[in-house]
Each structure stands twice: as structure tokens, then as C-alpha cells.
Amino acid sequence: MKTSYDVLIIGTGIAGLSAALALPKSLNVLLISKDYAWECNTFYAQGGVAVARDDADVALHVKDTLEAGAGHCNLEAVKVLCSEGSLAISRLIERGFLFDADEAGNLLYTKEAAHSTNRILHAGGDATGRYIHLFLMQQLPFPILYNTQVTDLLIEKNECFGARVFHNNKTFNLYAKKVIIASGGVGSLYEYHTNARTISADMQGICLSHGIKLDDMEMMQFHPTVFVLGKSVRKQLLSESLRGEGAMVVDEDGKRFTFEYDPRGELAPRDVVSRAIFKHKQKTGKEIFLDLSAFSPEHFKERFPSIYFNMNNMGYAVPTQRVPISPAFHYSMGGIKTDLHGHVLHVKDLYAVGECAHTGVHGANRLASNSLLEGLVFSARVAKEIVQTIEQEKARHLFVEEEEELIKENDKVLKNELRDLMWCYAGILRDQEGLKKACKRVEEMLQLPIGKLLKLRLLVSKEIITSALKREESLGAHYLTERK
Ligand SMILES: Cc1cc2nc3c(=O)[nH]c(=O)nc-3n(C[C@H](O)[C@H](O)[C@H](O)COP(=O)(O)OP(=O)(O)OC[C@H]3O[C@@H](n4cnc5c(N)ncnc54)[C@H](O)[C@@H]3O)c2cc1C
Numbered sequence: 001m002k003t004s005y006d007v008l009i010i011g012t013g014i015a016g017l018s019a020a021l022a023l024p025k026s027l028n029v030l031l032i033s034k035d036y037a038w039e040c041n042t043f044y045a046q047g048g049v050a051v052a053r054d055d056a057d058v059a060l061h062v063k064d065t066l067e068a069g070a071g072h073c074n075l076e077a078v079k080v081l082c083s084e085g086s087l088a089i090s091r092l093i094e095r096g097f098l099f100d101a102d103e104a105g106n107l108l109y110t111k112e113a114a115h116s117t118n119r120i121l122h123a124g125g126d127a128t129g130r131y132i133h134l135f136l137m138q139q140l141p142f143p144i145l146y147n148t149q150v151t152d153l154l155i156e157k158n159e160c161f162g163a164r165v166f167h168n169n170k171t172f173n174l175y176a177k178k179v180i181i182a183s184g185g186v187g188s189l190y191e192y193h194t195n196a197r198t199i200s201a202d203m204q205g206i207c208l209s210h211g212i213k214l215d216d217m218e219m220m221q222f223h224p225t226v227f228v229l230g231k232s233v234r235k236q237l238l239s240e241s242l243r244g245e246g247a248m249v250v251d252e253d254g255k256r257f258t259f260e261y262d263p264r265g266e267l268a269p270r271d272v273v274s275r276a277i278f279k280h281k282q283k284t285g286k287e288i289f290l291d292l293s294a295f296s297p298e299h300f301k302e303r304f305p306s307i308y309f310n311m312n313n314m315g316y317a318v319p320t321q322r323v324p325i326s327p328a329f330h331y332s333m334g335g336i337k338t339d340l341h342g343h344v345l346h347v348k349d350l351y352a353v354g355e356c357a358h359t360g361v362h363g364a365n366r367l368a369s370n371s372l373l374e375g376l377v378f379s380a381r382v383a384k385e386i387v388q389t390i391e392q393e394k395a396r397h398l399f400v401e402e403e404e405e406l407i408k409e410n411d412k413v414l415k416n417e418l419r420d421l422m423w424c425y426a427g428i429l430r431d432q433e434g435l436k437k438a439c440k441r442v443e444e445m446l447q448l449p450i451g452k453l454l455k456l457r458l459l460v461s462k463e464i465i466t467s468a469l470k471r472e473e474s475l476g477a478h479y480l481t482e483r484k
Pocket of ligand 1: 039128150
């Protein structure tokens with residue numbers, strides 16, 4: 001196998017695949033996927049892709065994104081997302097991708113929470129991510145190295161030369177002129193989450209171990225409507241578009257209580273609805289449900305086929321039967337700090353894009369369906385930057401091929417303790433006392449004889465906790481309470 005490439009792309013979600021597709025075929029590109037290519041958050045995305053419907057809607061999309069982000073967004077990044085969004089969607093459609101449309105071929109747009117207009121495109125009803133992923137995979141001109149975990153970046157004197165990988169029980173180095181991290185979020189750090197099993201913050205941890213800055217790591221988004229009772233580690237999401245199209249959040253008495261917490265009720269931003277559910281449950285001890293009775297069975301089955309299939313499989317006759325819900329961890333607004341071309345600050349030839357990256361576009365709370373769009377828009381920018389700056393030759397700096405032990409005997413027990421700790425103390429509601437307690441325990445765990453992969457999780461958890469401790473006022477998804 002070759003060990004030297006022009007571009008190495010870590011991750012095969014929307015960000016990694018679209019970056020690859022935007023690079024010239026003449027380049028020598030390798031993508032690395034920790035598992036099967038589809039075991040990523042992109043594949044599980046349901047609701048759709050937000051996009052400004054016309055020039056007039058760009059300013060409104062910017063406004064909605066800034067408002068959801070609680071004034072914490074980077075305005076320039078938001079302008080890039082909203083103004084370059086329609087070009088990114090047009091490129092996808094020109095390649096042959098089919099979003100859901102009516103019989104006359106007009107695109108169908110739906111609405112989601114905190115969007116002031118219907119601007120969400122979808123595909124396969126509620127299988128947008130799966131359809132886009134399959135489409136991008138079919139178009140891909142470059143090879144993917146599957147079942148391969150990146151365990152380190154090859155960085156010397158603030159320059160990246162490639163990545164160290166673990167594949168088929170062997171550790172080896174892959175060298176490249178340019179490296180793109182497109183490794184997604186941090187879901188597996190939390191006990192209850194909606195994320196793919198591959199999403200465990202490895203690359204964020206590797207960046208921290210090299211002194212690379214992560215930003216806004218206290219900003220973790222919890223999705224309000226998740227079916228958490230199933231046995232799988234990844235919990236079943238009940239898409240935001242259900243609420244956009246009429247689903248109601250009720251307690252066990254059928255009371256629509258979210259209006260007591262915000263005048264926008266179920267259509268308030270995600271963090272607001274998540275806290276309303278969490279607090280109402282705490283206050284009343286009542287179970288919370290998603291009531292789908294606004295949908296006729298025929299329409300529901302056609303519009304939300306995946307949710308219909310999955311919930312029926314788990315014994316819920318939707319839409320007639322209501323579904324018990326809880327908030328669960330969903331999305332990381334924080335990430336590896338980059339400029340607006342995806343360049344990781346202060347490290348030559350290293351880029352980050354998609355959910356792992358932080359441009360400041362989501363601020364303190366991501367607007368629904370803005371992240372698939374982020375993957376499309378910013379990956380095109382990264383690819384453009386790479387084409388403009390890639391050198392004919394890059395002096396190869398050789399690195400040892402040894403790696404620390406990745407997993408040790410007691411790691412699983414500690415990993416589960418960490419997930420519980422993060423859920424309880426760095427979750428939906430936080431307080432200084434709980435955060436300090438979690439920080440102390442994470443520091444203790446870091447001193448134990450543990451494998452490298454757990455160490456990376458701990459480093460990122462510590463970063464989330466310490467960022468939360470530093471932000472002493474509530475903002476967006478970071479919400480502080482007084483401990484009772
Ligand atoms: C259930 C669900 C529903 C969602 N619905 C929507 C929606 O409707 N609209 C929307 O805009 N957003 C939605 N989101 C969010 C959105 O799907 C993600 O933010 C987006 O897909 C992230 O894309 P990505 O390419 O950055 O990462 P991912 O798609 O998560 O891909 C990450 C890739 O990195 C690889 N990887 C990770 N670590 C390593 C490593 N160490 N070595 C090698 N490879 C590695 C993984 O294997 C994977 O291939 C949803 C998310 C979830 C979980």
C-alpha cells in the first residue's frame with residue numbers, strides 16, 4: 001500500500017466526502033474511515049438541509065442563525081454559510097442529486113424550529129443524510145481506507161505531515177502534503193446521545209495533545225425529542241421537522257407545557273425546548289411524550305418513512321400512539337478552531353471542516369439543519385484553499401511508527417463512568433459545584449494507567465468542563481443553575 005499522498009482526508013461524512021469531490025481528480029487523495037463509511041452522523045441525519053430560498057431570504061437566514069446562536073456567532077462565518085449555501089445546493093443538484101419535489105418538479109421546503117420561513121430541503125422524506133451520503137459515495141473518485149482509526153497527527157514545528165493510523169492490528173504512518181480533519185463531533189462522551197458509534201472525539205483529543213486550540217467547547221447541543229428507551233447506544237432521534245409540521249410536546253396528562261417556558265412553544269430553539277422538557281420533568285415528575293396525532297397515518301408513513309419504520313419496530317404504532325421522549329446529546333458547536341477557509345490556526349497544511357471544526361458559525365446554539373449545509377459550504381472552501389496552496393514537492397519529515405497502547409483492561413469501566421459524569425454534570429443544566437466535581441474526577445482518571453483512546457476522550461471532556469467553568473453566565477446551550 002502507498003504511504004504518501006497529496007491529500008489525506010480523515011472522515012467520510014458529508015464534510016470529508018464533499019471536500020474530496022471538490023478536489024481535482026488529478027490529485028492523489030486518500031480518505032480514512034474508522035468503520036464502514038456510513039457509520040457517521042451524516043448517514044443518520046433526518047430533517048434536511050437549510051438553505052436561503054432566494055437572495056431576499058439570505059438576510060433572514062443570517063438573522064435566524066444569529067438569533068439561535070444567542071448572539072455568540074461569528075457574523076462573517078454566518079454570512080458565508082447563508083450566502084454560499086444556495087451555490088452548494090445547486091452544485092449537488094447539478095451533479096444529479098434529487099431532493100424531494102412535488103409532481104411538477106418544484107422543490108419541497110419544510111420548516112423547523114427557530115426558522116422564520118420554510119427553507120429546509122429534504123430527501124427520501126426523513127432520510128436526507130442517508131440519501132446525500134449514498135449519493136456522495138457513488139460520485140467519489142478516490143479510494144477509502146476502511147476500518148482505520150487515526151491515532152495521531154504527524155506534526156513537527158507547527159507543520160502537519162500526515163497521520164498515524166491503526167488498521168488490521170498494525171500501526172503505520174500515512175504521509176500527505178495536506179491533511180483535512182473531517183471527523184465529526186463528540187457524541188460518545190455522553191451517556192445519552194443520537195450520534196453514530198464512531199463519533200468519539202478522537203481527533204479533538206489528538207489536537208489538544210498537540211496544543212491545538214479548540215473553541216467554545218462548553219457549547220454542547222441537546223436535542224429535545226429523542227426516544228432514549230431503546231437498548232442501542234445511539235438513541236433514536238425524532239426529527240425537528242415533526243414539530244415543524246405539527247407534532248406537539250405533551251406531558252402524561254396531555255398538557256402542552258412548553259408555552260409556559262417560551263412563547264414559541266415547541267418551535268423555540270433546541271436548547272430552550274430541551275430545558276423546558278428537562279425542567280418540567282424535574283418539577284412534576286411526569287413522563288414527557290411527542291404527540292403525533294396531527295398527522296394522518298398515510299401522510300406520516302409517506303413523509304417520515306424511516307421514523308415510521310423504526311418506531312413501529314420498537315413497538316410504537318406511530319402516529320396514533322404517542323412516543324416517550326427525553327433530550328439527549330446531539331451536536332457539538334465547539335471544535336477545532338479554524339479560519340473561514342478551514343485552515344487550523346498556527347499549523348501549516350492542516351485543515352478541519354464539518355462538525356469537528358469551529359468557525360463560530362453556530363455560536364452558542366446551532367440552528368436546525370445548518371450543519372449539513374456547513375459541511376457542503378466549508379468543504380468547498382477548504383478544497384479551493386488546498387488547490388491554491390498545495391506544493392509540487394513537500395520535504396518529507398519521517399516519524400516513528402510506534403504508538404502507545406490504545407486500549408487497556410479497565411478502560412471500559414472508566415469510559416462508562418465518564419459518560420455518566422458528562423451527562424450528569426456537563427449536560428443540559430450545569431452548576432459550578434457539579435462541574436468542579438466532574439473536573440476533579442476527570443483529572444484523577446487521567447493519572448490512571450489507561451489506554452490512549454480513553455485518554456483522548458478524557459482530554460476533550462476536561463476541555464468541555466473547564467470551558468463551562470470559565471463561562472460564568474448562562475448563554476445558549478450552556479445553562480447554569482443554582483444547585484439545590
Ligand atoms: C441523528 C442525527 C440527525 C441529524 N439530523 C440533521 C439534519 O436533519 N440536518 C442537519 O443539518 N444536521 C443534522 N444532524 C447533524 C449532522 O448530521 C452532522 O453534524 C453532520 O452530518 C456532520 O458531518 P461531518 O462530515 O462533519 O461528520 P460525520 O458525518 O459524523 O462523519 C465523521 C467521520 O469521521 C470518521 N472518524 C471519526 N474519528 C475518526 C478517527 N479517529 N479515525 C478515522 N476516522 C474517524 C467517522 O468514521 C466518520 O466517517 C443530525 C445528526 C444526527 C446524529
